[in-house]
Each structure stands twice: as structure tokens, then as C-alpha cells.
Amino acid sequence: MEPRDRIILSLDGFKSFEEAFAELDKVSAPGAIVKVKALADKLGTFVAETLAEEGYRPFIDFKIYDTPDAAAERVAVWRDAGAEFFTIHASGGEKTMKKCVAVAGEKMKIVAVTLLTSFDEEESIEMFHYTVETMTKWFASSAQRSGVYGIVASPREAAMLRGLARDDKPPIIFTPGIRPAWAEKNDQKRAATPAEAIRAGADYLIIGRPIFNPPPEIGSPREAFARIVSEIES
Secondary structure, eight states, X not given: OOGGGGEEXXXXXXXXXXXXXXHHHHHOOXXXXXXXXXXXXXXXXXXXXXXXXXXXXXXXXXXXXXXXXXXXXXXXXXXXXXXXXXXXXXGGOHHHHHHHHHHHTTTSEEEEEOSOTXXXXXXXXXXXXXXXXXXXXXXXXXXXXXXXXXXXXXXXXXXXXXXXXXXXXXXXXXXXXXXXXXXXXTTOSXXXXXXXXXXXXXXXXXXXXXXXXXXXXXXXXXXXXXXXXXXXXX
């Protein structure tokens, strides 16, 4: 996999599809994986269909938490709309994950979310009564048993999750909370730089604001993207 293909461009934060597409053009990354949530909520399958028509690879980030049948119904809708990736919550249970994987088939990849990167240690204990590491490992193990394509986890837990091999295959890890040294952390509490995440074992890096809204000294979104690609290469 080429370094540029490890970057997933997140469109979270854009209020309109027109604005989001204009910003995508500024990055100049044809064929990139593009993550959408709010716009998909607002505009429906049009988002995935349009992204696919324009040569992008749609990543629908709904983090579904629902009954097996209800979750599978949504998977089927977005599978038929051309989405390549679709997220569900590992906390929804193995029965739900397995059914989603079966419905997705070979057309769409199911990615299970472990513990949100906005959680810190105190919040994890308050919510689940266990540490971030314990809950992440538990959710990831459950997802692996369910046969999902990959898991979403903080770069801080990526190295630990590399040991959760299933059938001698390590998990494919998608990491949000990526913040280059020159970017603000914003709401991410378990963040890491692109280089730190790759060294820890991440396969894909989910990045939005640092690319689309870089500091003036970094330059344009295209220049920010190029800097991150260079950091991954190094």
C-alpha cells in the first residue's frame, strides 16, 4: 500500500456537500478514501453514490449500534449505494457484527469501532468501569471473532491490538485522533502524530481538520496532505 493510500480524508465538520467537494479538490487526492457522517445523515445515499462516481472510495461512518436486523438493513442500503467501508459499534455485540459482515458480503467492508478517541481514562472507567486499554482490547477481540474487515482504535492502543491475531492474521487498524506536531489536538484526547501511529501499527489514518484547515505556515490543504504523506514515508 502506498503511503498516500493510508490516509482517509474526513469530511466531518463541513456543512454542505458543495463545500466539502470544493475542499476535496484542493487536496488533489484522486481515488482517496473519504469518510462522511453528518453529510450522509443529511443527504442519504446520494453522498456515497456521488463520491463513488467521482472516483473516491466512500467510508460511511455511522458507528451503528442497533439490533442485528436493524443494523443489517442499513448495511444493505449503503452497500447498494456503493459505499466501500461502513462502521458499526463493537459494543453492539457479536451477533450484530456477524450479521452485518454477512450482509455486506464482498461488496462492502465492515469496520468495528472500539472506544472513541474522545474518551480519556476517567471517562472510560465512569462509563464502563474499566480502563481504556481493557475496554479497547475487549471490543477489538469481539470484533475479530465476528470476522469484520478492520477495527477503529486510538493510535495509542494500536501496538497492543497487533497481538490480537485471528487465524494468524493481525487486525487491520483504522486510527482517528491523528494530529501532526504542527496541528491542534481539538477534541481528541488520545491523539498521536502520523509517524507515531504508523510505528505503533496503524494501517489507515483518519485525518480531517489538519488537512482541510492547516495553520497558515503549513500552507494549503494540498501542502498539508503532502507533508503527512512524507511523514508516513519516513
